[in-house]
Amino acid sequence: MTRTLTIDPITRIEGHAKITIQLDQNGVVEDTRFHVNEFRGFEKFCEGRLLWEMPGITSRICGICPSSHLITSAKAGDDIFAVEIPETAEQLRRLLTLGQWVQSHALSFFHLSSPDLLLGFDAPAATRNVFGLMSGHRELVRRGIRLRKFGQEIIEVLGGRRIHTPWAVAGGVREPLEAEKRNHLLAWIPEARETARMALDTLRKFEEGFRDNIPHFGTFRSLFVGLVSADGALEYYGGGLRIADSGGNVLEDHVDPRRYREFFAETTESWSYLKFPYYRPDGYPKGMYRVGPLARVNICDYIDTPLAEEERKAFKALAGDGEMVTNSFYYHHARLIELLFCIEKIEQLLSDPAILGTHIRANAMINRPEGIGASEAPRGTLFHHYWVNEDGVLQKVNMLIATGQNNLAMNRTINQIAAHYIDGSPITEGILNRIEAGIRMFDPCLSCSTHADGRMALHVQILNPDGSLRTEVRR
C-alpha cells in the first residue's frame, strides 16, 4: 500500500520547505527528512562586488533579519580595514542588533507561533493565524504588533528605514543618535517590558497544560554553540565562541570567531538546498549542534540584566544541575527570556551618555586580504567571511548562517514528533501541524540559510520501506 503525507507549504515560518517521512511495514516512522527548497546564490554573485557594497547587498539575504547581516558584514569590513571602531559606534551597533532581536523574536512568538499556543494545534486551519487571533485575543495581538514595532523603530531611528538600512559600514556607522530620538525610544521601555512579561506568562501557562507533550518535541543530546562575553555573560554582538555539550561540559571557550573553520564544517545532501553544518572534530552527522536562543541561554554563565537573569535561573532548573535544557520546545521559552533581556539592555544602552557620541566612524582602506565578521543573529551565530584584492573587490565569499546550523537538529526534531504522533491511527491535520510546529520552534529563516530564494513549502510524504509512496494528505 502506498501512502504519502503532504504538508505543502509549511506555513508561519520564514521560507519554503517540505518534509518526507518513511515508515516501515508496521507503520512505524523509520526516517524523516526536512527539505529546503530555495536558493539565490549570494556567495557566487557577490564575487566582483566592492567591499563597501557588501552590507547593502547581504542585508537583502533576509527581510526578517537584514540588520544582522548588515552588522556582520560591517564587522567583516572592520577586519579587512584592520580597525577598531569608536566606542559609540560599537554601542550603536549593539543597539541596532537588539532592535533586530526584538522585532524578530516578537514576530516569532506573536505573529507566527502564538496561534498554535492560544488557539490550539487542532484549531481550524483557516483561522489559525495572527489575523484569526485578532477576534478573541485582540489585546495580546495588539501588544505583540506594538512590540515588533518597537524593535523596528529602533532600526528606523538609527538607520533611516526599517528594512534594508545601509547604516552600518566598515569602520563604524553612518549617523549618530540624536538626544530627542533617544528619548523617544526610552519612552517605549515600560510598555515593551510589560508585553515581554505577558508573553512569558502566556507561554508558561501553555507549557503547564502541554507538559505531557513537550518531551516529544525534540528532546535529544547535542552540542550547543554561541557567543559569550569575556566573563561568560549572554552575548549578542562581540565576545568569543563557546561550544558545550548537553552535560554542561565546555569543549571550547572564548574562541576567536575568526577561527570558525577549525570547528565547523558543512556538507550537503542531494535532497535539500540547505547545507548541513557540523562540529568538525565529531564528523558528520555526529557533530550535530544547536544555535540560537536555546543554545545561548543554555551556555551562558549568567545574563547581566536582572529580570532576564531571574528567568534564566528558573529556566536552567528545568534541567539537572549544570546540565543543558535539551528539549527543542524550549526554544520558545529561551526566546522570550532573550526578549526581556533585550528590553532591559536597550534601556541600559540608551541611558549611557556614550550612546549620543558623534565619533562614530574609523576611516581606513584595505589593510588585509581577508576578513571575518561574526555576531549573534536572532536565530544564532552568523559568520561572514570575505576575501578581497587590494582594491577591495570581492574574490570569494563564505557565509555560515544561523538557521543552517540547526539543520541536523531540525531534522531530528521532526523525526521525534512524527514518530510519537504517527502511531497507526488516522493522521489528522492537527498532527501535521504539530510536525510543522517542530520547525517553527527553531524559528528558521530559510531565505537566510540558503542565502536563497524565499519561499518555504512543507511537504510531508510517507514512504514504504522500498521507497514507494505510502500516504498523501493535503490540506
Add this chain to the structure above:
Amino acid sequence: MKPRVATVWLGGCSGCHMSFLDMDERLLELADKMELVFSPFADLKEFPADVDVTLVEGAVTNTENEHFARLIRERSKVVVSFGDCAVTGNVTAMRNMFRVGDVIDSVYNSNGDGPAAKPDDYSCIAKLLPAARPLHEVIPVDAFLHGCPPTADQIWFAVNELLNNRLPVFSTVFLRYG
C-alpha cells in the same frame, strides 16, 4: 462578503512581507476589512479559487515559482507585483550574470571533510530556471508596487485602493526603487 486577499512569496527575501507587517496597528483595521485567504502568515496549503487580490513578492526563479505564478493568475482577479524582485528581478536576478551550474558548483563546494552532494534530487526540490525573471515576464500583472521593500505607507495606500476596486496609481513620491 469581505474581499478575499492573498499574499505570496516567490524568489525573494520576505522583506516585502515584513514591510506588510510594518503597517503595525493598521493590520487590526485591515483584518476587519478583508479576509486573508492564503499567505505565509496563514495555514491554508492550497491556493484557493476566487481570490480578489494577490500580492506577489519575489522573482520567478525556479520551476515551482513558474508553476505557482500561473496558478495564482488563474485564480486571482487582480495580481500585483509586490516589491522590486517581482517588478524587476532585483537581487534575486543578480545570479543571472552567471550560468546556473556555476552558481550551484560554487556555493555547494565542500567545506566538509569529504566530497559534497549537489542539491539535484528534483523529485523533492525545485529546479532553478536558467535566469530569475520578473513576474510580468511570466504572467500578466495588473499593478506594480516598487521598492526594496515598498514602505508600509505605500502598501497601506495600495491595499486600500485595491479593496475599493481601484488599481493603485502612485504619485512620484512612491515611484522609487531600492
